Amino acid sequence: MTRTRIPLLKEIPLLVWLVIMWGALWQDYSAGNLIFGLAIALVVVNVFYLPPVELGGRLNVLAGLLFVVKFIGNVAVASFQVLWVAVAKGPRTKNAVLAVRLRSRSDLIVTATGHTISLIPGSLVVDVDRSTSTLYLHCLDIESPEGAERFRDQVLRIEEGLIRSIGSKEEMAIIRDGKLQAQQGGTR
Amino acid sequence: MNTDAVLEILAAACLVAGSLMSLAAAIGMLRFPDLLSRMHAATKPQVFGLFLLLMGLALQLRSWAAVPVLILAWLFQLLTVPVSAHMVGRAGYRTKHLRKDTLSIDELDEVVRKAAEEENLPMPGESGSPNADEAEEFDTAAAEAELAAESAAQADLRRDADGAAPGR
Numbered sequence: 001m002t003r004t005r006i007p008l009l010k011e012i013p014l015l016v017w018l019v020i021m022w023g024a025l026w027q028d029y030s031a032g033n034l035i036f037g038l039a040i041a042l043v044v045v046n047v048f049y050l051p052p053v054e055l056g057g058r059l060n061v062l063a064g065l066l067f068v069v070k071f072i073g074n075v076a077v078a079s080f081q082v083l084w085v086a087v088a089k090g091p092r093t094k095n096a097v098l099a100v101r102l103r104s105r106s107d108l109i110v111t112a113t114g115h116t117i118s119l120i121p122g123s124l125v126v127d128v129d130r131s132t133s134t135l136y137l138h139c140l141d142i143e144s145p146e147g148a149e150r151f152r153d154q155v156l157r158i159e160e161g162l163i164r165s166i167g168s169k170e171e172m173a174i175i176r177d178g179k180l181q182a183q184q185g186g187t188r
Numbered sequence: 189m190n191t192d193a194v195l196e197i198l199a200a201a202c203l204v205a206g207s208l209m210s211l212a213a214a215i216g217m218l219r220f221p222d223l224l225s226r227m228h229a230a231t232k233p234q235v236f237g238l239f240l241l242l243m244g245l246a247l248q249l250r251s252w253a254a255v256p257v258l259i260l261a262w263l264f265q266l267l268t269v270p271v272s273a274h275m276v277g278r279a280g281y282r283t284k285h286l287r288k289d290t291l292s293i294d295e296l297d298e299v300v301r302k303a304a305e306e307e308n309l310p311m312p313g314e315s316g317s318p319n320a321d322e323a324e325e326f327d328t329a330a331a332e333a334e335l336a337a338e339s340a341a342q343a344d345l346r347r348d349a350d351g352a353a354p355g356r
Contacts, residue, residue, distance in 0.1 A: 079232065
């Protein structure tokens with residue numbers, strides 16, 4: 001098996017993550033333990049080869065934190081909604097399979113968006129069209145086209161939050177252009 | 189009331205609310221009509237339920253060293269839950285283990301149909317099963333045959349497991 005070597009710089013985020021995990025699992029952050037963790041991380045990274053994740057080259061910590069807080073809020077609200085739907089509607093629940101076309105073309109953003117929307121109760125990813133970044137989502141308790149539209153907006157907002165946190169500059173530009181067009185369309 | 193007592197009460201509230209989420213999952217499993225909607229109940233309320241349980245645990249333990257482990261436990265749950273839900277959901281949709289009458293809108297159906305029509309469906313392996321598309325009952329053989337045709341027709345609709353195709 002041939003493999004392209006990954007430059008060390010690209011592996012640093014993964015290494016840092018593995019070392020933090022090592023420390024967390026031992027609940028010991030002393031230098032000796034972390035150095036041993038780093039040694040193991042280096043072995044793991046080199047023996048168990050994975051294709052590198054293509055990061056967007058941007059990281060906005062504030063937007064990331066905001067995203068996490070919003071995410072937990074969303075999950076909390078939606079959990080109670082699913083409970084309510086289960087109790088009140090049960091077998092009469094109407095669902096929908098919706099296609100949502102994302103704006104980003106990056107695998108990382110599409111995967112993360114799909115992941116996030118899957119974690120928020122009431123929706124799961126049934127299929128993905130990678131060439132057009134389209135997610136096909138099964139959504140609980142969608143009865144009308146208006147509900148479907150609301151849901152689509154939610155998915156796009158999640159994508160936007162992710163792009164603001166870790167998306168590339170080009171993706172940020174797409175978001176900004178979209179906003180601008182929406183505003184112009186609104187005032188016209 | 190001192191802070192200890194307040195934290196104890198908070199922890200207890202978190203634990204009870206977290207358990208409530210498991211109850212929600214059980215109710216959903218019982219009451220939802222088909223595989224896909226049950227998947228929602230089976231996987232989702234736990235995300236928040238586990239969050240509350242771990243939060244309660246953190247409030248009870250009150251040791252900073254334990255917090256990263258709890259976060260890790262939650263993170264790994266977050267990473268694995270959507271994958272399993274997706275795999276079951278996708279397999280369920282493609283083998284037609286879903287009740288179309290519970291769907292108000294189905295936008296994937298059109299795509300699948302169009303792709304099947306474009307291929308015109310004489311499959312490479314099987315010589316004559318033209319009815320694969322019409323087999324509405326849970327005929328596993330037909331479903332699998334259609335699955336094969338589908339994958340051929342829309343290779344892009346699948347996520348490349350090997351993560352090839354650089355530059356996208």
